[in-house]
Amino acid sequence: MAFSPLVRELMEALRCLPGVGPKSAQRMTFQLLQRDRGGARRLAEALAAAADGVGECRECRTLTEEPVCAICASPRRERSLLCIVENPADVSAVEEATDYGGLYFVLKGRLSPLDGIGPAELGLDALESRFAGGEVREIILATNPTVEGEATAQYVAEMARARGIVVSRIAHGVPVGGDLEYVDSGTLSHAFAGRREYR
């Protein structure tokens, strides 16, 4: 084997990154060790700090190192309005594309019985308690427009309606089968503005 143990271990460890195969792991390793050791050290520290320090917001379940994330803690957000998204990246996408001023709830997935992902895995018991608390008066369903995202939206919509909460779904315009996270800002902004009550 032409590589020393530390070099080989770095190549192997890089494979945990999505989309990184053996050739790109090799290219990354040489780039870092030959031209950017500072970048490698910074990345090592960022990974260790995030892996140890980041948990989830106890209110919305997004990734954060604080007990409550900055959005949930903000006194400027409308607390009666809740946007339901699949992933933390979707929070960022909505924040950047729209002037939405309410709170979020992050499912961290979507209903997928075959993969063992049911209501408990999505934190829907916590969401149910929150609905029961009475503060939420309207929800916007911003799950992805896939089959599973729609099923999840339907499920949450029924939970909310049972409490008399107004339910809307972001407008189509987000390409069907697409992933919210990768939609351009204009489309997402339009879909948000054109949301309709969900029946």
Next chain:
Amino acid sequence: MAFSPLVRELMEALRCLPGVGPKSAQRMTFQLLQRDRGGARRLAEALAAAADGVGECRECRTLTEEPVCAICASPRRERSLLCIVENPADVSAVEEATDYGGLYFVLKGRLSPLDGIGPAELGLDALESRFAGGEVREIILATNPTVEGEATAQYVAEMARARGIVVSRIAHGVPVGGDLEYVDSGTLSHAFAGRREYR
């Protein structure tokens, strides 16, 4: 901003990897924090260990944490034969594709006056001393078949000829303008077997 400081810093630090833009940095961050913290910690350790521990072989200049790499230290390699390559990855490519049994010298680049890369940056003074030592009797030029790779081969060939060392160049068959590191094993093996004396 929708992301907490530790999450944001991880996204930014991932950008030091070649080919990683903002969207893939975000995807990597969520993949690691939501599904693979073990992978993140392993990668953090591998990066720190390699960034601090890996230096270069004092004989061939390849990346290694030992003073002398495993190939240079091996008693089974033919010490009169030296293969000149641009990068550590090329050592690995030749090792995997051929039954070459000599030593290597890694330039860590190619002559490129406009980028300030001259003979000193490629360690050619050390190579000159090695030629002067008399152990090397034949070199195989395996720099990439690009304009700069050819110019580098010519330069090293002249140094070697001045010492009466036999010089060969790996055969074309490696696509011209291509990068040795990405050539399939069959082509590289063929190019190696079909090398000719370099004039």
